[in-house]
Amino acid sequence: GPKNVHVHISYRSVILIESQSKKRCCPWSRCCGMGDFRPRTVWLGHPEKREQRYPRNVINNQKYNFFTFLPGVLFNQFKYFFNLYFLLLACSQFVNELRLGALYTYWVPLGFVLIITIMREAVEEIRCYCRDKEVNSQIYSKLSTRGTVKVKSSGIQVGDLIIVEKFFSSLIPGSCFLRTDQLDGETDWKLRLPVACTQRLPTAADLLQIRSYVYAEEPNIDIHNFIGTFTREDGDPPVNESLSIENTLWASTVIASGTVVGVVIYTGKELRSVMNTSNPRHKVGLFDLEVNCLTKILFGALVVVSLVMVALQHFAGRWYLQIFRFLLLFSNIVPISLRVNLDMGKMVFSWMIRRDSKIPGTVVRASTIPEQLGRISYLLTDKTGTLTQNEMVFRRLHLGTVAYGMDSMDEVQSHVFSAYTQWWQKSGHSYFLSPAATKVRKTISSRVHEAVKAIALVHCVTPVYEANGVTDQAEAEQHYEDTCRVYQAASPDEVSLVQWTESVGLTLVGRDHNSMQLRTPSGQILNFTILQIFPFTYESKRMGIIVRDESTGEISFYMKGADVVMAGIVQYNDWLEEECGNMAREGLRVLVVSKKSLTEEQYQDFEARYIQAKLSVHDRSLKVATVIESLEMEMELLCLTGVEDQLQADVRPTLEILRNAGIKVWMLTGDKLETATCTAKNAHLVTRNQDIHIFRSVTTRGEAHLELNAFRRKHDCALVISGDSLEVCLKFYEYEFMELACQCPAVVCCRCAPTQKAQIVRLLQERTGKLTCAVGDGGNDVSMIQEADCGVGVEGKEGKQASLAADFSVTQFKHLGRLLMVHGRNSYKRSAGLSQFVIHRSLCISTMQAVFSSVFYFASVPLYQGFLIIGYSTIYTMFPVFSLVLDKDVKSEVAMLYPELYKDLLKGRPLSFKTFLIWVLISIYQGSIIMYGALLLFESEFVHIVAISFTSLILTELLMVALTIQTWHWLMIVAELLSLACYIASLVFLHEFIDVYFIATLSFLWKVTVITLVSCLPLYILKYLRRRFSPPNYSKLTS
Helix, strand or coil: CHHHCEEEEEECCCCCCCCCCCCCCCCCCHHHCCCCCCCEEEECCCHHHCCCCCCCCCCCCCCCCCCCHHHHHHHHHHCCHHHHHHHHHHHHCCCHHHCCCCCHHHHHHHHHHHHHHHHHHHHHHHHHHHHHHHHHCCEEEEEECCEEEEEEHHHCCCCCEEEECCCECCCCCCCEEEECHHHHCCCCEEEECCCHHHHCCCCHHHHHCCCEEEEECCCCCCCCCCCEEEEECCCCCCEEEEECHHHCCCCCCEECECEEEEEECCCHHHCHHHHCCCCCCCCCCHHHHHHHHHHHHHHHHHHHHHHHHHHHCCCCCCHHHHHHHHHHHCHHHCCCHHHHHHHHHHHHHHHHHHHCCCCCCCEECCCCCHHHHHHEEEEEECCECCCEEEEEEEEEEECCCCEECHHHHHHHHHHHHHHHHHHHCCCCCCCCCCHHHHHHHHHHHHHHHHHHHHHHHCCCCEEEECCECCECHHHHHHHCCHHHEEEECCCHHHHHHHHHHHHCCCEEEEECCCEEEEECCCCCEEEEEEEEEECCCCCCCEEEEEEEECCCCCEEEEEEECHHHHCCCECCCCCHHHHHHHHHHCCCEEEEEEEEEECHHHHHHHHHHHHHHHHCCCCHHHHHHHHHHHHCCCEEEEEEEEEEEEECCCHHHHHHHHHHCCCEEEEECCCCHHHHHHHHHHCCCCCCCCEEEECCCCCCHHHHHHHHHHHHCCCCEEEEEEHHHHHHHHHHHHHHHHHHHHHCCEEEEECCCHHHHHHHHHHHHHHHCCEEEEEECCHHHHHHHHHCCEEEEECECCECHHHHHCCEEECCCCHHHHHHHHHHHHHHHHHHHHHHHHHHHHHHHHHHHHHHHHHCCCCCCCCCCHHHHHHHHCCCCHHHHHHHHHCCCCCHHHHHHCCHHHHHHHCCCCCCHHHHHHHHHHHHHHHHHHHHHHHHHCCCCHHHHHHHHHHHHHHHHHHHHHHHCCCCCHHHHHHHHHHHHHHHHHHHHHCCCCCHHHHCCHHHHHHHHHHHHHHHHHHHHHHHHHHHHCCCHHHHHHC
16 A cells, blocks of 8 residues: 555755754855765665765864864954954063063953853853754664664765655655755645656665666755656666656655655765855954954054153153053053953843743854844844744635635535535525525525535645554545544645635545545535646646536536636626735735536537647647636636735734834745735735835846836835846846845845845845844755844744754744844943943053153053052952943833834944043043042152052942943942952952051041042033933933
């Protein structure tokens, strides 16, 4: 029986053929290079007979290996100007002339920074290694001379015969259905066929006995084509068969029926899915680049200050050495703690995202770029599985005079029931109404019945029976067991229609090549003979079927298709166009169903002409189409059906939030144009009052030019364009097209290849210079996710491929709103505040050093030595300054309610040259006040200048943190008190710098208080006045 069919499919690779666990393709580590690809001859079941070396079947997502880890991490750290500068500083302390105090003052901070970085990288690498290992050690069944053996994924070689377990058994012997959504985003099932001559072998083991080989083309990225031949040498005569895409199973596809025996043709990095994936780039956040830019400015300031100091000494003596000493002395201007603080801040932000109970299951894979989430301008999203659930639901049946929605399906059920009971109950149902009413009711009843019957017949769906604990498969098939039935078809739409007819009482229970069985509500089986089938194509946009009812012998021609083509085929009516428009606006996919009754003579005449046309050699397809069209005239319009691809939860409000936040949403999908447009309307990606411009299909430069001009005349209009037209436009008019597209409120690109999605992301980044975020859930979104500044993977039905390659992975699309509005916004604002405060902290002490040196005749002598200088940027001020990562300006609910707050961040105001300059001026003011104050008030006790100025400096820093904070958190108060306590406690150990007895005197206390007040009070007053007379946007919402 069909259950044991062994399908022999020359199949691409075995990395994946499992029902559930889909695997991702790897961005292969750089080291294994792509090499040159050549065609190959593969002997069935004999991997050892290979003529060239093939790559191992492993995936590897790690950036480093055991030996390159340390050198790699160190290189990535020191290639930044910032870290290299500190390395040179620390090394210079080994030269005696340049030495300024203890070695540890320079080496301890640097070592601390490096250890933190190395630990973070190591953790990410280990996680990566474990994920890869899990995938590479999945078990498969392999046919060998010893029978069936188990083999790990990494042990599979080209030429192996792998058995892929069945999902369902197939009804059509020797074929199987395949789903390719991981590769191209298309969600329908595709039919795959075996090599014909191997089908005749008695058992699968005989494949190893025959001498046969497959000749296959070289690996390439085209997922829609394949060229090869199959040769069996020991036949008499030898058998040759051509192989095409229909005989292949790609890796990353899912098989739905039959047990398949396949020969491995490509492995490892030669897989189609891998070749369609670009290498991941090392993402560096825009925020980090801006901070890097500021540190370069600070470095410039450092050099200038050192030169000025030496110039004021009139370049006396060995002035070049003096320049170096000053560079070291003022090295605090460029804060080494900035990197550590920001890196630790990022870890805290990542932890907060993971711990947020409102978005459970969110994973942060790239902890280096949480600030990017705070300033996204373009969001590029996939459709299938990201915006939609990829589950079709029947929503409406429309008969022209009456429409049935989800709530009135029971009426349809009663009509169908009454239609079939009137057959064998001559009395019929009177419904206790007057005869006239009964007649009207009957006509409605028979119309509903006709429509339901048509929907139950015109399709390519096959019911398949599986064994379930209670009944075995043969029995289930014989008795049409409801619990064991599964529908299979090339399109999910068709399945939803057949499932609906089952729900209203007319069930499709059996089907093969030339017959179909329906079961009525009363349990009778109706037999229909399939005379002809005209399958659906993209050109015809319709499908037809001619069936003979076995009980009555009448022949009917049923047809369903898109409203554009069906309008000319059905009889004239006044409601079709209007109702199709109404249903499309609701985001439903509309199909028009029609019928024509044929007499035996009409059918015989048609069949003769049809066979004749199919035999012609010239213009065959045209002649066949003409014959079919002779039937497609004056058909009776039965009904319209509306099917909805269900959206993910809360997609509409989320898109609304993103739109209000000033983010433009683009939808890039591999699906068809009609479906994509439907979803865009349904998800309110395109608002109700916006026009949609569907970009006509263009192939030449001239056509593209005309179409772009037509589009330019429209304003505030969403754009829908197909991948092919897009390619033509980008080839000839890249600049013009991107300029127009960027002005659109929404853009939908359909039938996009994976590499094309990545290309669009790249163009957006280059053309606009703005940040992009890509969201997807399938293997076909990986390239786009890796190319974008911020990649978000949705863990969906299509497996984990996208979420593993992404920087952030969420469980549902709706979590994106909170991820950006709350976490993105907070991370960016907090990092901006933190970085500027750390710069302020180091500039203060540098200003004091400058004042100190200039008072003492420009001597290159450090003001604070040894532990004081390390303690200042660590134990005394580290906690309060770092506690700024807990600060927030508005509650998260407010941030979600007013997404407009996010818009302010797109201009990059929290960290700009203006804010940087303000902080520099504050630092210079405070540093000068503290130093001059100390010098003025302590002329007599000059020895104590260190104690006074240092204490004032610490107090000023703590007060400044308090001034900067917008929302207090208990940890902030703890941090402030803890730092103060640490300082007071450590005075006991610092007697070499600070005289403890002097600190206890009253004069010390009042003088420090005065200095601190003068340095901080003016800023408190300014802050109050600013909040009073020019409050920022968020403060209006919090008050």
